[in-house]
Amino acid sequence: MDSAAHYLGFDFSTQQLKVIAVNEQLHVVYEDNVQFDKDLPEFGTQGGVHVHEDKLTVTSPVLMWLKALDCILDRMKASGFNFSKIKALSGTGQHQPKFMKRVGGKRKQKWKTYTYAYRHTAVTQHGSVYWRTASREVLNHLPAEQPLHIALQTCFSISDSPIWMDSSTRAECHHLEKSIGGAQVLANITGSRAYERFTGNQIAKVYKQKPKEYSQCERISLVSSFAASLFIGDYAPIDYSDGSGMNLLDIHKKTWDETCLNACAPGLKEKLGSVVPSSSVLGNVSSYHVQRYGFSPHCSVVAFTGDNPASLAGMRLEEGDIAVSLGTSDTLFLWIKDPTPALEGHIFINPVHFEDYMALLCFKNGSLMREKIRDNCSSASWEEFSNILRSTPPGNNGHIGFFFDVMEITPQVVGIHRFNAKNQKVSEFPQDVEVRALIEGQFMAKRIYAERLGYKILPQTKILATGGASCNQDILQDLHCNLQHQLLQTL
Ligand SMILES: Nc1ncnc2c1ncn2[C@@H]1O[C@H](COP(=O)(O)OP(=O)(O)O)[C@@H](O)[C@H]1O
Numbered sequence: 461m462d463s464a465a466h467y468l469g470f471d472f473s474t475q476q477l478k479v480i481a482v483n484e485q486l487h488v489v490y491e492d493n494v495q496f497d498k499d500l501p502e503f504g505t506q507g508g509v510h511v512h513e514d515k516l517t518v519t520s521p522v523l524m525w526l527k528a529l530d531c532i533l534d535r536m537k538a539s540g541f542n543f544s545k546i547k548a549l550s551g552t553g554q555h556q557p558k559f560m561k562r563v564g565g566k567r568k569q570k571w572k573t574y575t576y577a578y579r580h581t582a583v584t585q586h587g588s589v590y591w592r593t594a595s596r597e598v599l600n601h602l603p604a605e606q607p608l609h610i611a612l613q614t615c616f617s618i619s620d621s622p623i624w625m626d627s628s629t630r631a632e633c634h635h636l637e638k639s640i641g642g643a644q645v646l647a648n649i650t651g652s653r654a655y656e657r658f659t660g661n662q663i664a665k666v667y668k669q670k671p672k673e674y675s676q677c678e679r680i681s682l683v684s685s686f687a688a689s690l691f692i693g694d695y696a697p698i699d700y701s702d703g704s705g706m707n708l709l710d711i712h713k714k715t716w717d718e719t720c721l722n723a724c725a726p727g728l729k730e731k732l733g734s735v736v737p738s739s740s741v742l743g744n745v746s747s748y749h750v751q752r753y754g755f756s757p758h759c760s761v762v763a764f765t766g767d768n769p770a771s772l773a774g775m776r777l778e779e780g781d782i783a784v785s786l787g788t789s790d791t792l793f794l795w796i797k798d799p800t801p802a803l804e805g806h807i808f809i810n811p812v813h814f815e816d817y818m819a820l821l822c823f824k825n826g827s828l829m830r831e832k833i834r835d836n837c838s839s840a841s842w843e844e845f846s847n848i849l850r851s852t853p854p855g856n857n858g859h860i861g862f863f864f865d866v867m868e869i870t871p872q873v874v875g876i877h878r879f880n881a882k883n884q885k886v887s888e889f890p891q892d893v894e895v896r897a898l899i900e901g902q903f904m905a906k907r908i909y910a911e912r913l914g915y916k917i918l919p920q921t922k923i924l925a926t927g928g929a930s931c932n933q934d935i936l937q938d939l940h941c942n943l944q945h946q947l948l949q950t951l
């Protein structure tokens with residue numbers, strides 16, 4: 461074992477780009493992040509995205525991702541970081557996950573929170589990047605003296621990439637489900653019924669609304685394979701797990717499904733390239749990075765994958781465990797062997813053992829919704845938000861709320877819905893009731909949807925939490941109260 465070797469990970473998430481370097485002992489030797497809104501204001505994003513006038517279309521500028529990478533690598537260089545020590549790199553994030561475990565005898569069972577030593581890989585899922593014809597040549601011969609956002613500025617036929625928050629492709633979803641014989645048939649093949657944010661439907665919209673740009677594009681990458689391409693200096697293949705979030709990949713055969721491809725856009729197979737297992741080594745870093753930053757020419761680049769599959773791998777989830785990610789989106793996922801694709805939720809190919817699978821539920825109104833209520837009800841302070849959670853009773857004296865600031869994925873609704881203890885709809889709650897109603901409503905939804913899909917929390921189950929809000933003990937407390945309720949029911 462080379463004790464001096466370092467491993468580098470990047471997390472292209474919705475709101476920021478993060479980097480982390482660890483040594484062989486998994487000790488963090490470098491960490492940094494570029495916040496898109498704050499550090500790159502010239503792109504005018506809010507929360508890293510542009511919400512268009514229809515409120516359904518959501519995109520991020522592809523040049524912003526490039527500039528963020530230039531910026532983070534330049535800062536590392538300026539800090540004296542020794543790139544030549546890096547043995548391998550991938551899409552690795554920096555969350556410090558927590559996990560909860562039941563402790564105590566049968567009568568005195570309690571949940572205890574531990575910080576988990578492992579960190580995870582992460583690239584926001586479903587977003588797509590459209591490389592203009594002849595860009596491969598540019599990527600193959602990047603001039604070391606130029607930053608990526610300059611060298612590649614003319615390489616994209618679509619400058620605003622559709623991302624996971626987009627829900628503007630309902631028509632394309634109907635068309636895809638109809639073409640394949642219905643929502644359940646599509647779910648059986650690709651792991652999910654048609655979802656607006658899934659990349660096949662996004663590509664179908666691009667083809668319909670921007671046919672010229674579509675025809676001028678020679679390769680379509682996911683954000684994960686786009687990021688890997690920047691390191692290998694060539695088009696990187698899409699990995700199985702992130703590829704499962706496209707409504708295009710047959711998750712059993714692990715090949716593109718021709719009927720799905722044809723229903724979305726012509727010539728799509730060539731534009732997508734091949735698919736590979738998520739742990740594949742794609743090659744070494746390109747000479748651009750060797751010359752510009754001093755990487756070793758032997759530094760391996762491992763396939764980048766989506767944030768949720770990467771979290772499953774990085775958190776070392778075992779069968780029976782359940783993971784909750786509280787990032788921009790909230791997700792709940794677990795490792796499964798025998799998938800039964802349903803009309804709710806998703807089945808992805810497992811990033812660790814590609815013969816296995818992972819099941820995932822995604823909730824769009826996660827951290828940004830919590831931030832909104834924090835700003836309105838607790839003076840924009842997480843501490844005050846936590847105080848309120850601590851000083852209000854579990855169950856909220858019967859007050860219940862469902863908070864969907866933007867069109868939710870699970871379930872597909874929008875709006876704020878509050879009910880008092882008599883089950884009457886009300887238009888507002890006192891501030892402390894509002895805070896608890898939000899958190900209880902969010903976690904109750906997770907429990908109900910997980911139960912509906914047949915997931916059980918057993919006595920040996922570990923509940924792992926990751927993502928920005930997992931640093932908040934009071935939010936975690938409520939998470940396990942809600943999941944424990946299920947535990948009591950299943951005992
Ligand atoms: N103390 C806290 N309590 C609750 N939420 C927090 C706290 N600190 C950060 N967050 C939330 O974490 C979110 C970012 O999570 P992160 O996992 O980094 O997101 P992403 O990877 O999607 O960019 C922020 O939007 C913020 O609302």
Ligand SMILES: O=C(CO)[C@@H](O)[C@H](O)COP(=O)(O)O
Pocket residue numbers: 473474475583584585586624657705766767768787788789790791822
């Ligand atoms: O759409 C999904 C999963 O299907 C989201 O979970 C995205 O992958 C966004 O990730 P974050 O930026 O919230 O981490």
